[in-house]
Amino acid sequence: MNGYDILWCGKYSQDWENKLHEHTFFQLVVVSEGEAIVQAGEETLEAGAGDVLLFRPQTFHGIRPREEKKGTLRLYDVKFDVNEAGLFQKLWELPVQKHLEDVQTAKYYFNRIMAESEKKLPFYMWTISCYLWMILLMILRTQTQERQALSALPEPESGAAAQRGNIDIAGVESYIQENYIHNITLDTLSQVARSNKTSLTQAFKKTYGTTPLRYIIQLRLAKAKELLVETNISISEISELVGFQTIHYFSRFFKEKEHCSPLEYRMRNSGNRFYTF
Secondary structure, eight states: OSEEHHHHHHHHEEOOOOOBBOOOSSOOOOOEEEEEEEEEETTEEEEETTEEEEOTTTTOEEEOGGGTTTTOOOEEEEEEOOOOOHHHHHHHHOEEEOOOTTTTHHHHHHHHHHHHHOOOOHHHHHHHHHHHHHHHHHHHHHHHHHHHHHHHHHOOOOTSOBTTTTTTTHHHHHHHHTTTSSSSHHHHHHHTTTTHHHHHHHHHHHHHHHHHHHHHHHHHHHHHHHHHHHOOOOOHHHHTTTTTHHHHHHHHHHHHHHSHHHHHHHHHSSSSOOOOO
């Protein structure tokens, strides 16, 4: 019905290490609790609560609890075949690991899959396919939204982002993307770049057209606007999630840049909508 067939689903605690293995179908795992070490092809990853792991067909992979956290790893797990080329390609392009801000909704869908699988009421296979589709949509849309948010940021000069002299600008930008919710100082970025602050700022500005600290602020603003429109998370929580130190500073900065308050922005962009196809 949706271009895929569910083969297996499970909800369990794992206190063992499964050996590296591969299979011909996709496997989607949501970490509900605990911490894990994940091997996927050549990648070794650390995963925690709220992380989603997507293992591609014919890719060696394995999961084990962190030694110091052994016995606390709880997982939701579904294995499925994809028989629609477009969906297959979209899933193949996703990273192995993603973090879901709204993991509670994903867990709800998984619990519905488990309940339907147990009761086996009429049309239950169609029903669990719909719930799996909702989980896949969460992941695919998150990926799309991240790309859209990045497109609103200053673009690097062609071929210039990777390196400027001995300064790894791409590494600095990657660090910002992974840590923007935390307090990032120019001193920290200088350590990442292995450069002094002046040289880093000049090189970053030549590449992105703005300074590193302004780039961080622009990224936080883009993420905040996305959360305001696409979620029902409170404004104070959004302020914290995107790395602003206080809601007062966030509200003041947002109004300065967008000429309206965060609440006004949400109401303006989340009202009644009508679509004709």
